[in-house]
Amino acid sequence: MALVLTPEPPVADWLAALDSQMKQSPSVFEARPVIVDMSGLPRGTDLTAVVDALMARDLRIIGVEGADPDWTDGQTWGRTPMMSTSRADRFYEVTTEVADVPALPKEPSALVLTRPVRSGQSVTFMQGDVTIVGSVASGAEVIAGGSIHVYGALRGRAVAGLLGQPGARIFCRRLDAELLAIDGIYKTADDIEPELRGRAVQAWLDGEAVMLAALD
């Protein structure tokens, strides 16, 4: 699915906001086709410059819409297909407020549990990291939007980075897990190197593989 970017005046500020957004969540933009909607820009704006600026950011522009076809005549990017309609749900909002201090989240972005997670129990926390001071039993599962930290034995399942956070990690003091998953890529107990069992271990994602290494 293509992303729709809608530049707004002043273009320089909007580009700065886009840069910070790309830095925060590079995966959103990676290898995604982009359509530029120019309808938000006043007549007479140098559209070539806008498109060049976007291309300089390695965005794969597959089309431009909301621009008067006359403006494009004879321009270097004139061959870019012109589009006339777009669905609102494909818009990617680029916030123009460049906040100096990151806004404090209202919801807590971490969950701390001081009890063991028993067999059959499931802890799900999509907003961020989960820390468990205790063990995760065989037959229990911990699902987190962010990373998972277990200060005890991890014997059940740990599913981290569920909402597309490939940077999420799983840490535990004693690895005996049934399954480890990060951003949809998983590793079952069978595939875990036997020499890592019972040790303090961290797991992270390297491309399409869950990597494991001892912490001590």
Add this chain to the structure above:
Amino acid sequence: MAKVLVVTSGKGGVGKTTSTAALGVALAKSGQKVAVVDFDVGLRNLDLVMGAERRVVFDLINVVQGDAKLAQALIRDKRVENLSLLAASQTRDKDALTQEGVTRVIGELREKFDWIICDSPAGIERGATLAMYHADVAVVVTNPEVSSVRDSDRIIGLLDSKTAKAEKGERIEKHLLLTRYDPVRAERGDMLKTEDVLEILSIPLLGIIPDSEEVLKASNLGAPVTLSSPTSAPARAYFDATRRLIGETVAMTVPTDKKGFMERLFGRRVA
């Protein structure tokens, strides 16, 4: 203040009913007024283990549904003073137990006894959750093997979330009773060691009951082991566990039976 104790495990066949009977007798012998209640509706066993199967007229379901008074259904033990049994119904199923009915019966029992011991059915369904719902104390019966330990862990989770105490934000007192423990096999590594079980379940240990033929013999005789052979190793372990339950400090040991020369020479016969 009366205490409601649930004997539970998740897994079947680990020794809930045997332990309920043995602890019931031991508590009654120590002078406490005790009622043992069989919650295993449809698969009642406690009456057999207590040797009262021929005296059951009314049962828990009759009292829950208001067809009989509690006093009519309670069966007083002939051998131990202060000990009564409330049998389960064999012809009904667990759906016959209602939340309100059970609450009322437990309330009435609390007025008459010091200890109400609820023998939970296996599983995590209605029967088991109703048996644990009113409990103040739980004895989690576990065998030293992985499936039993995992099921116990599941039950501990339910004790912490699905009981009246948990719903009020209080913690239920939980104890681990390790049964069918064979020190020789544990040493050989054929069984989980006590430390391993405790590490996984992380609840305090109430006692270790050694695996013994005496237990099987007692069940078949219809006399709990603490009554039929009070000096046997498992009986001594149950007495120790009972003393810990009422707050005494007793050193943790695994009692063993002294084996005769011939037995030691030839090992154990196949039961």
